[in-house]
Amino acid sequence: LVSLDDVKPGDEGCLNFSLHLFDNPGFIWLYADNLVSEENGLTEPESKDPDEVNGEESGELEEEIIVRIFYDENHNCQLDDNEAVIFGPEVDGLDGESATLAKAFEVMSRNNGFIPLDGNRDTPMGYDDGDTAEARDCFVNSTTQYVTMQWWLPVDHANEIQTDSVTFDLGFYTEQCRHNDGSGMEPETTEEPAD
Numbered sequence: 001l002v003s004l005d006d007v008k009p010g011d012e013g014c015l016n017f018s019l020h021l022f023d024n025p026g027f028i029w030l031y032a033d034n035l036v037s038e039e040n041g042l043t044e045p046e047s048k049d050p051d052e053v054n055g056e057e058s059g060e061l062e063e064e065i066i067v068r069i070f071y072d073e074n075h076n077c078q079l080d081d082n083e084a085v086i087f088g089p090e091v092d093g094l095d096g097e098s099a100t101l102a103k104a105f106e107v108m109s110r111n112n113g114f115i116p117l118d119g120n121r122d123t124p125m126g127y128d129d130g131d132t133a134e135a136r137d138c139f140v141n142s143t144t145q146y147v148t149m150q151w152w153l154p155v156d157h158a159n160e161i162q163t164d165s166v167t168f169d170l171g172f173y174t175e176q177c178r179h180n181d182g183s184g185m186e187p188e189t190t191e192e193p194a195d
Contacts (some may be wrong), residue, residue, distance in 0.1 A: 007065070007165075010155045012153070015170065016147075019145045019172060020145075021139050021140075022142065023142075024141050025139060025176065026174045026175055026177055027175050029116050029174070029184060030114065030147065031113055031114050031171045032105060032115075034168055034169045035166065037061060037166050062166045064154070067087065067099055068099065069085070069104070070084060071146065072148035073146065074146075084118075087104055119136065120137035147172075149170065
């Protein structure tokens, strides 16, 4: 779904999603998967960068791109004063250097690939609260919600990201509130069941 390449210091972008939950109130999760980081060769300046590991096949772009995911109530791709941040520099435990794309994927990997969303923005919920129903409320049915992911590459860093690219998928998963506790799907496993 998302492909970032030829990204230069100072570049930025926005992905804006419109969600409409039909029929029943439900729990909603933001889902991310298939992060692929490519080195795409080394330029001469990049190969001389002290942060570049010679022979490394994956790029470093996802470790440098800063990400903000928020409830975009007016659908304008800008964080306004009344809008709640799900993941980003404004969240406790993160800042302008640690709220990277790589960190967002790390958080989601701890929660089976998901960040749980909160149907009630007036109640506190952190980006890393897990899949507990106690930490959040269901989304009301038959309403439209907007979630935005902003990204930017700060201007003040070196050559380690030259030629690098990153691709990943974003999506959403929902379960109706009735007969579910908000714990979400069980982690998938490739292990054979025990006899």
